[in-house]
Amino acid sequence: xxxxxxxxxxxxxxxxxxxxxxxxxxxxxxxxxxxxxxxxxxxxxxxxxxxxxxxxxxxxxxxxxxxxxxxxxxxxxxxxxxxxxxxxxxxxxxxxxxxxxxxxxxxxxxxxxxx
Amino acid sequence: xxxxxxxxxxxxxxxxxxxxxxxxxxxxxxxxxxxxxxxxxxxxxxxxxxxxxxxxxxxxxxxxxxxxxxxxxxxxxxxxxxxxxxxxxxxxxxxxxxxxxxxxxxxxxxxxx
Numbered sequence: 001x002x003x004x005x006x007x008x009x010x011x012x013x014x015x016x017x018x019x020x021x022x023x024x025x026x027x028x029x030x031x032x033x034x035x036x037x038x039x040x041x042x043x044x045x046x047x048x049x050x051x052x053x054x055x056x057x058x059x060x061x062x063x064x065x066x067x068x069x070x071x072x073x074x075x076x077x078x079x080x081x082x083x084x085x086x087x088x089x090x091x092x093x094x095x096x097x098x099x100x101x102x103x104x105x106x107x108x109x110x111x112x113x114x115x
Numbered sequence: 116x117x118x119x120x121x122x123x124x125x126x127x128x129x130x131x132x133x134x135x136x137x138x139x140x141x142x143x144x145x146x147x148x149x150x151x152x153x154x155x156x157x158x159x160x161x162x163x164x165x166x167x168x169x170x171x172x173x174x175x176x177x178x179x180x181x182x183x184x185x186x187x188x189x190x191x192x193x194x195x196x197x198x199x200x201x202x203x204x205x206x207x208x209x210x211x212x213x214x215x216x217x218x219x220x221x222x223x224x225x226x227x228x
Contacts, residue, residue: 042218090157106157
């Protein structure tokens with residue numbers, strides 16, 4: 001199994017509070033991704049990183065920010081959580097090698113509930 | 116944005132039956148992927164398809180990449196209890212230098228023993 005951990009695994013918070021989710025990898029992979037999973041939508045890309053301090057927006061980035069100060073850590077922050085951000089959040093990593101297919105490996109997920 | 120339409124959304128079958136699910140897209144993808152998600156875990160890659168028309172097998176799983184590069188199907192033969200889970204199709208594309216995935220809505224498979 002790819003070495004990916006997410007913390008916390010479960011969190012309940014209140015509307016308006018800030019929340020930070022952490023993804024940690026031990027594979028030294030270049031690319032890291034944050035997705036959210038909601039019924040009827042599959043997984044949707046929030047933000048991704050292609051290196052330390054290099055990040056870009058995904059499909060559903062509004063209300064989220066990210067940071068990557070070290071290769072192994074990718075943080076997702078909800079500055080002011082809303083009920084619409086209740087979801088299961090997955091981190092993924094990919095080696096990003098030039099040419100050919102680069103598999104994305106997924107972490108175990110964080111279930112976030114915003115009351 | 117890009118969107119994949121996956122069907123059926125759910126399936127209830129008897130152990131030993133064969134399963135078929137498919138995925139269509141309005142966009143062309145160069146790589147199609149099929150993932151399985153067990154309860155409480157992240158998705159795991161089952162099969163990757165790289166060429167239009169390609170038919171690939173992995174044990175009891177068979178998947179095909181459509182000729183138009185806009186569709187794919189996954190078949191599971193002789194289902195067993197551990198096949199229970201959610202199956203996702205995904206199309207891979209490159210944007211801003213990064214390889215990204217767009218997922219279908221998922222097919223939830225339930226098996227009655």
